[in-house]
Amino acid sequence: xxxxxxxxxxxxxxxxxxxxxxxxxxxxxxxxxxxxxxxxxxxxxxxxxxxxxxxxxxxxxxxxxxxxxxxxxxxxxxxxxxxxxxxxxxxxxxxxxxxxxxxxxxxxxxxxxxxxxxxxxxxxxxxxxxxxxxxxxxxxxxxxxxxxxxxxxxxxxxxxxxxxxxxxxxxxxxxxxxxxxxxxxxxxxxxxxxxxxxxxxxxxxxxxxxxxxxxxxxxxxxxxxxxxxxxxxxxxxxxxxxxxxxxxxxxxxxxxxxxxxxxxxxxxxxxxxxxxxxxxxxxxxxxxxxxxxxxxxxxxxxxxxxxxxxxxxxxxxxxxxxxxxxxxxxxxxxxxxxxxxxxxxxxxxxxxxx
Numbered sequence: 001x002x003x004x005x006x007x008x009x010x011x012x013x014x015x016x017x018x019x020x021x022x023x024x025x026x027x028x029x030x031x032x033x034x035x036x037x038x039x040x041x042x043x044x045x046x047x048x049x050x051x052x053x054x055x056x057x058x059x060x061x062x063x064x065x066x067x068x069x070x071x072x073x074x075x076x077x078x079x080x081x082x083x084x085x086x087x088x089x090x091x092x093x094x095x096x097x098x099x100x101x102x103x104x105x106x107x108x109x110x111x112x113x114x115x116x117x118x119x120x121x122x123x124x125x126x127x128x129x130x131x132x133x134x135x136x137x138x139x140x141x142x143x144x145x146x147x148x149x150x151x152x153x154x155x156x157x158x159x160x161x162x163x164x165x166x167x168x169x170x171x172x173x174x175x176x177x178x179x180x181x182x183x184x185x186x187x188x189x190x191x192x193x194x195x196x197x198x199x200x201x202x203x204x205x206x207x208x209x210x211x212x213x214x215x216x217x218x219x220x221x222x223x224x225x226x227x228x229x230x231x232x233x234x235x236x237x238x239x240x241x242x243x244x245x246x247x248x249x250x251x252x253x254x255x256x257x258x259x260x261x262x263x264x265x266x267x268x269x270x271x272x273x274x275x276x277x278x279x280x281x282x283x284x285x286x287x288x289x290x291x292x293x294x295x296x297x298x299x300x301x302x303x304x305x306x307x308x309x310x311x312x313x314x315x316x317x318x319x320x321x322x323x324x325x326x327x328x329x330x331x332x333x334x335x336x337x338x339x340x341x342x343x344x345x346x347x348x349x350x351x352x353x354x
Contacts, residue, residue, distance in 0.1 A: 019094075021113045027051050030110075039117045041087030052113070057091045059083035063143075067208075068098075072111075074209045076100050076180040081118070081131040092119045093128065135206040137184060138191035146205035146213055150265040153217040160259040162225045164214040165272035166194075166232050169250045169280065171210035174242075182242045183209075186249070193235045198228070213269055219257065222289070229253045229287045252279040256290035 013020060019036035023029050029047045037043050040055060047054060060082060071078040079097045086092060096115035103109045118127065133145035141149070153161050168190065175183040187206065194204050194212065203215040214232070219225055232253055240247045254276025256268055271290040279288035 016114075018114050018116045021052060021115075023052060023111045023113075025108050025110065027111070039086070039115075040084070046087075055084040057083045057085040059091065070209060072098060072100050074175060074180070075137075075184060076102075079136050081128055082115075092117055094118065095127065138188055138206045140191050140195075140212070141203060141205040143205060143207040143213075146203060146207065146215065147265050149203050149217075150215055150268065153215060154258065154261060154263050154265065156217075157259060157261050158218065160219050160257055162216040162219045162255055162257045163268045163272045164216070164225075164229060164232065165254040165269065165276040166212040166214065167252050167254075167276050167280070168210045168236075169252060171249075174247065174249075178242055178245065178247070182245075185242050186240050186247070189240055190235065193238075194232065197231050197235070202228070207269075211273075213272065222257070225255055225257065226287065229255060233286050250286065252276050253287045254279050254290065255287065 014033050016033060017035055019039045020031075020033045021029060021036055022031040028049050029052060030049075032042075032044050032047060042054070068078050068080075077097065077099045080095075082094050082096050083091055084094055094115040095118045096113055098111060098113045100108050101110040101112065121127065133141060133148075135142045150163065168186070171183065171186070174186055187209070190212070191204070191206060194214075198204055198214070201217055203217075205213050205215075207213055214228070216225060216228060233251060236249050236251050240249060254272045254274065256271035256275060258268055275288045275290040279286050282288060
């Protein structure tokens, strides 16, 4: 680099037509350029030490910011359209990119945002529509569009529909070992592979860092669903080429089936997510269907472990079922077999109590 590179960098910063904002780890603004002042109306002195929330318009909900921070923390950057407010109160759209600068220990040290006012852009409507409905990284529909399509599918249910929740196993390790850009490569490759094997009437959306949801709007039976789920699992049989590294990954798929025209879209996604957690425990099939009775039992167990007043508790129910089942088995045994079985049970519980 030339000896005066810092001076040149300062010129680029100051005369850049895009607004630039730099904040510290405590989210306090420490520097802005002249374009920032021109676009927002705020001078450096007015925003110094303030949280960038000073620009917030209130147009974005908590989910928006939750996803934004998820991207920052897991991928190191976020890009998209955001509505902010100028000093005079006018709300305007920005095309913004935010990056995280980390220290040697990997902790956030600074944040810097670069944005431009796209109020007068001829492609504003297209950008806003795409930003609203599509994931910037993978190009797939995002959760908003998925919910819209799922809502329509629920209203038009004939034989039934299915929601699948696909999660990449141990994806965090990819980011930790190879870096965030490597993780992005994997997410894009998964999206591309999935689109290539899924039917045209099936919607796949990228909803969080390592998860995708799939809508099968028409399903005849579980075999058809399992066929799609297996295809998704098989996407990971082929290795992923990350720069010069070859990485092998696996995935888990949770499934929920619906035939109720009054079903809640968010609840269906939640059910598929819960089933996916069960699928992770199956190292062979890696596929699990949502079962309300099983999930109720799990919830009851968690509730009971917190000493909540539930009656009867899950443990009591399980004991009753075991006693009844054992009694039926014993009644079918011969006297000698019955004696041996009872002796074994008594001896087992004696050791267990000790």
